[in-house]
Amino acid sequence: ICAFFGHLPVKEGGVFLCEKDGRPNGEAFVEFVEEGSADQAVQMHRSTLGSRYVEIFKSSRLDMQQAKMIRDRRAGAFDSNEYFVKMRGIPFTAREREVYEFFTSKNIVPQGVSLVYDKPDQITGTAFVEFGDPDEMHRGLALNKETMGHRYVEIFRTTRAEAMQMLGMAAPAAAIQPNVNPYGGVPQPNQYGAYGQMPQADPW
Numbered sequence: 001i002c003a004f005f006g007h008l009p010v011k012e013g014g015v016f017l018c019e020k021d022g023r024p025n026g027e028a029f030v031e032f033v034e035e036g037s038a039d040q041a042v043q044m045h046r047s048t049l050g051s052r053y054v055e056i057f058k059s060s061r062l063d064m065q066q067a068k069m070i071r072d073r074r075a076g077a078f079d080s081n082e083y084f085v086k087m088r089g090i091p092f093t094a095r096e097r098e099v100y101e102f103f104t105s106k107n108i109v110p111q112g113v114s115l116v117y118d119k120p121d122q123i124t125g126t127a128f129v130e131f132g133d134p135d136e137m138h139r140g141l142a143l144n145k146e147t148m149g150h151r152y153v154e155i156f157r158t159t160r161a162e163a164m165q166m167l168g169m170a171a172p173a174a175a176i177q178p179n180v181n182p183y184g185g186v187p188q189p190n191q192y193g194a195y196g197q198m199p200q201a202d203p204w
Helices: 035-042 061-075 096-103 134-141 160-170 172-176
Strands: 010-020 023-032 047-049 052-054 084-088 108-119 122-131 154-158
Touching: 010 061, 023 035, 023 061, 084 134, 084 160, 096 108, 096 122, 108 160, 122 134, 122 160, 134 154
Parallel strands: none
Antiparallel strands: 010 023, 047 052, 084 122, 084 154, 108 122
């Protein structure tokens, strides 16, 4: 962003990226060293940044502070030690291996990929992934709208609680009889309450 504005001096720490669901939403606030630079920046309205046109409007420090408060309030809903993402729209034929390959991450925790099933051997197109550190989680979030197979995949930050809730709903019988696999075979409960054969630290 600083490079985009070129010779216009941006105040140190004066770039704030707005987020939604833990990832940038395409909006940002920029604070310049002097008001004249801000006026010149507005003249760059509809210039291109990368491959996109950028809309630029005059704003205020109060607007930026309010945006920061909203972000911090949303961030408070996430445990600082939990690095979960929710995937929506993955191919119905996908399994854990394809999810690992999609992220190409070396730091997905053991048994950290959980698919949501609505019938035996039929997934809903939703999955949860737990990363081992925040950097890998944010790299994962950056893959939002990338394709897996022939489908665009949406990726959001989420919580362990939501993962447990959705995976529990996927196999309600398991919540009543925890030692019984509702789909037959040997039950293999993972840490979220879902059933099925889960990959180990190195699933291949």
